[in-house]
Amino acid sequence: MSGLIGLDWGTSSLRAYWLDEAGEIRETRARPWGIRHLPDGGFDAALTDITADWPRLPRLACGMVGSHQGWLEVPYMDLPADTAQLGSAVRSLRAKDGLDVHIVPGLRNPQGPDVMRGEETQLLGALTLHPVLISDSTWILPGTHSKWARVCDGAVADFRTLMTGELFALLRQHSILCTGSGDATADTDAFARGVIAARDSGTAGAFSLLFSARALMLDGALAPDAVPEYLSGLLIGEELRSSLATNRFRHDAPLQLIGDAALCARYRLAASHFNLDLADSLLDAAAHGLWQIACDIGLVSTDSSAAPKETSSC
């Protein structure tokens, strides 16, 4: 039997894909076993458990599993990088079950500097699903550390990281802005109010508006239970305002979203206040990226590995 086991192994979670000989996903499993939350037995035990009853297939992983705190450190590769270049820098280790685990490198943007691990594989996987976007496209990967990225000629050409998700969690859990019952009740009006405040913050930026979440509440203009939604809008709105202000990301075509559906829905709603059109979010992009890299480096043999490519002058 041929095929691939793909591992998207991040800081807080592990997702495993069993891909068949055509690169189609046969089964997906998820565990809360990020590299900082491993079960007893560490990486080997986590891998054995999450692939139990699956065939012994080549294994390719991406994400923080390749970081200094991971299973095997795989150095960052500088931009620009496409799947072939990523593949050329894959490193391997022998697991206790006697089979290898291959790990994709992360990317480094010398401008900044900035780094990513895992998102590069998601991005390049998404391109295999939408080859029309290979020549020139802009991508948003919302999350704890949101990434904005630009793809040119099939390679990741630029990206930046914003700590939007982590800041939201910190402010909600530990700051003076901890208010309300803690229930995540949707409040579209409060969310929109935050987005618009950030959008209209001009050159001063919304960083200076964080305290407004408290002042509006004290003023009776924002219910305590609505503060989280306002804050979410403020932070996502600032991510959009700030990223667009850099002029590093084209937005004259739909921006592509990759990630959790509920979070991506927030970004789509926020973007509507910037007159921006965000495409529907893509799921399981990492699996497709891992498959593509596995094909490039001959880890799997298939005739479907060559995605059509277009070129441009971006």
Add this chain to the structure above:
Amino acid sequence: MSGLIGLDWGTSSLRAYWLDEAGEIRETRARPWGIRHLPDGGFDAALTDITADWPRLPRLACGMVGSHQGWLEVPYMDLPADTAQLGSAVRSLRAKDGLDVHIVPGLRNPQGPDVMRGEETQLLGALTLHPVLISDSTWILPGTHSKWARVCDGAVADFRTLMTGELFALLRQHSILCTGSGDATADTDAFARGVIAARDSGTAGAFSLLFSARALMLDGALAPDAVPEYLSGLLIGEELRSSLATNRFRHDAPLQLIGDAALCARYRLAASHFNLDLADSLLDAAAHGLWQIACDIGLVSTDSSAAPKETSSC
């Protein structure tokens, strides 16, 4: 015996001043008994302890002690407000020792909205020490929630709040930017690097640069122990950049600092990268403000209550 006991009673600390009949500070005492960290026995016990052995004098307090979570809620007063107007809105309660405690209101800025409690008294106290600044001046009160304020004709005319100090603490204690040994070693180069990164962040703002603290460290360009200093520079630099970008605060004359000497020294250093001149910080401004308000409302009788005033058209 005449005189005043002044209380600067905030969220995390309590400071008591014994002022003599001329408004001079005879003794100062501090306790970690902010309104959220009261000793057994609450407000009464804290007051009794911190004023032990002092004469029974009129008592005037400012700060979060007048908030909804305080001893007695004193509603915010809208801008603009001078000491006489603040005095007219003082409210009083009878403590268990049989004497009253009078509490100064906080200020509300309808533009924003925004609020302060305690800083208004420090500001107006500082003016009594520097009457030349009464007509038109800009003030920075660094802290957990930094305030930038403009004074016109002896009244607080505008202000804004930035959560600089709280954000620094959150990011240091709970985020992925927790690095290093935790020792607060001075690193002027790393601090300056953060300030300059924020200053040069342009319209995108430094909010989007937070992750650079990690990326620079992974890149080997910033030692783990230097991350806190870089982050401090980034946040204070962003406070300066953002506040100046609003054009609400004049900086063609020295900006006035009120607050902790070590923290104010950081602000002075950061401001030098903006070609800004910050005056030496003022201490015990709250005591002077409480004295002035006490004079205005007849809580103490003195001939020294009338500070010289200048007028302008700001």
